[in-house]
Amino acid sequence: MLGELEMVKAVLSGSRRTVVLTGAGISVESGVPTFRGRDGSWKNYRPEDLARPDAFEARPELVWEFYNWRRESLRESEPNAAHLALAEMERKKNNFLLITQNVDGLHCRAGSRKIMEMHGSLWQIKCTKCTHAREDFSPLPPMPECPVCGHLLRPGVVWFGEPLIPGVLRVAIDEINKSDVFLAVETSSLAQPAASFYQLAKDHGAVTVEINREPTPISGFMDFALHGKASDILPELMAGLSE
Known part of the structure; x- marks a missing residue:
């Protein structure tokens, strides 16, 4: 080589x-973790089942729990x-x-x-309704709300099924x-x-x-x-x- x-x-x-x-x-x-190897799971969920718009719509608290875990695990990296x-x-x-x-x-x-x-980035968050978006490295609440309109925020990443x-x-x-x-x-x-x-x-x-x-x-x-x-x-x- x-x-x-x-x-x-x-x-x-x-x-x-x-x-x-x-x-x-x-x-x-x-x-x-790469999420493609044997350690690629979280609480027995596949990331592909959580990183989806329909999963967020159905169980936003679970999806945010997953992403807050990912954010917190990265603080030591x-x-x-x-x-x-x-x-x-x-x-x-x-x-x-x-x-x-x-x-x-x-x-x-x-x-x-x-x-x-x-x-996108795990450190970007954006509103599900208005145009508010920001980079935020601070710990987030379980269901973060938009400071502008009060609607739920979401991670600023591209999910499966999204362009x-x-x-x-x-x-x-x-x-x-x-x-x-x-x-x-x-x-x-x-x-x-x-x-x-x-x-x-x-x-x-x-x-x-x-x-x-x-x-x-x-x-x-x-x-x-x-x-x-x-x-x-x-x-x-x-x-x-x-x-």
Whole structure:
């Protein structure tokens, strides 16, 4: 793998426009569960059964209990070496975009600023009726109410069955179309539309790189597939990377 790693480092050094896609696996070493492994449950509920508009409509107190638990569990989590390496990559590359499927906010805490949170953030809350929305890191009551209209607030995340935030997909596609290097980092490559991003990058001539603990369905289609911990590989890639 050493030879491939050095080749990827050379490709990154020469990149004029880099796009990185990250998935849940990048936060595992920060203590954040992926919800796809054997620990991916909460009180015997599947996240897919709670992170839904119809679940919130039927049992908002249960859904908020789940999300408050997620928020509280994240208070002990810190960005790991992979998050920090991507923040450093942003500082060294003029044309750079980080697209994340994660809602944990760890990329922002690591210092990433050129970032698109495709699925929103656990730290964003918004009203179910009016336009009130805010970032809030404080502990929330079991059923938080909007300070403007008094209606129930909801987590500022994209639930299963909901469309992405308006404009997000268009911007992501436009940036990937213009990239010359595309990195898929610690993502299962199962969820659409992100699962198709690597093909979009290849179709527009970008060099594609996968960094993941183990092979995924797209490994064989990437130009480079580096298998191991992102917290080990990304700092190695950044070592000596020219700006």
